Amino acid sequence: MASVKDVARLAGVSVATVSRVLNDSAPVTERTRERVLAAVAELGYRPNAVARSLRTDATGTIGLVIGDILNPFFTELARAAEDEARQRGYSVVIGNADERADLQDHYVRTLLERRVDGLLLCPTAEITSLVRDLVDDGLPLVFLDRTLPGLDVPTVRADGTAAIGALVAHLKGLGHRRVAFISGPALLSTGRERTDAFMVEMARHGLAVRPEYLESGDFQAASGRAATARLLDLPEPPEAIFAGDNLMALGALDEIRARGLAIPGDVALASYDDVPWFTHLDPPITAIAQPVRELGRRAVAALADRIAGGPVEPVELRARLVVRRSCGEPEREEGSGR
Incomplete structure (x- = not known):
């Protein structure tokens, strides 16, 4: 079946122009209209359900x-x-x-x-x-x-690569070497990007990524809690856990507290995505804030x-890193000098 792109290519116009002609939604020259309609006829193009739903008047x-x-x-x-x-x-x-x-x-x-x-x-x-x-x-x-x-x-x-690098540097500066990451779904671009950035930045700062410290979740709290349970059950559990979004961080927090462990004394915790309630927890959670x-x-x-x-x-x-006390440092905002 011919597509609107095929019509545009044959008529020598843009896809938007073809849509304007077919929907009479904006003025075009008569010559352009004739070329588009001729291409439609030659290709036997029939608008699909999406095209039929395009508006003819602004709403x-x-x-x-x-x-x-x-x-x-x-x-x-x-x-x-x-x-x-x-x-x-x-x-x-x-x-x-x-x-x-x-x-x-x-x-x-x-x-x-x-x-x-x-x-x-x-x-x-x-x-x-x-x-x-x-x-x-x-x-x-x-x-x-x-x-x-x-x-x-x-x-x-938002690109979080630099902020993830700042987080890894922050964790390293506090003495954390065993750092775990709970990623989002690899099929989502955000899940892939954050995992790739974590791997690159860990290597750049000279920190090894142990396979058992890489967990995956689905950007939901339950998956964050389950992943944290597996991490904490390891013979040598991580010193710090970085959750790939705020809901998985919440799940991680629930599991850490359920075990009676202290943050950051027993395990440090950081999150991708900052949310207002992170500042009201004790300790407040270090997070990567998107604009x-x-x-x-x-x-x-x-x-x-x-x-x-x-x-x-x-x-x-x-994105930018917001440093609070959950990784072991007094609360301050990255780059603020406070």
Whole structure:
């Protein structure tokens, strides 16, 4: 079957221009319209379900599909996106994929039926046919926090490599040599990126990564607790545990406390993703903080540019390390000098 990309290639125009012609959503020259329609006829192109759902009139609404609404990171991200969208005159309709590809596609279809002007998507690991159709049919689309290989979609994300390096240096400076890592799912870009950065930074700082100190979870508290239990049951347990997100850190904290162990006296604990309640624990938790509100703001700005038909470049912000007492040092913010 011919795709909208095939039509665009034959007509010598962009995918967005083909969508404008087929949906009569923006003015194009008569000559361009004729070329597009001729290519449609020659290829026998028929718009699929996504194309049929593209709006013909702006609705002032954008869709946001997030990974897990119970994760404080995504909750804050949605709030930031909603605040920025309101400033720009948009309403936001939110769907919670619960890290499931089928639920993600369900909410995407629902949002298309509501004629959203564009879509912000924190994609699951799987490239579904519906997501591929979104790209092929030129719907204004921006990925948020995560990437999908092989899809040409602008992404707004934070790079945590430098912050992970700062954490490893911090742990080494405190005398910790046996450092364990609980990663997120390898199928998710965020899971892979954090694992790769941890391995690189451990090697760069001259610290060995013992295979038994590498655990994997699913960005949920239960998996963090189970992984921590396995780590603490080792004949030589780690001196420090780095959890790949805030919920797995919570699970790790539960297991450490259930065993009557002290943080950081018996085991140090650090988390990727900072959340407000980390500061209220005793001891407060050292964490890598992503610029969540800026991520939400920049994602909406990028989507607004796509809706307007303008070019959009990927956005990469930087996470930062926030040092507190859970690894053995008096509370201070990295780089603050306090």
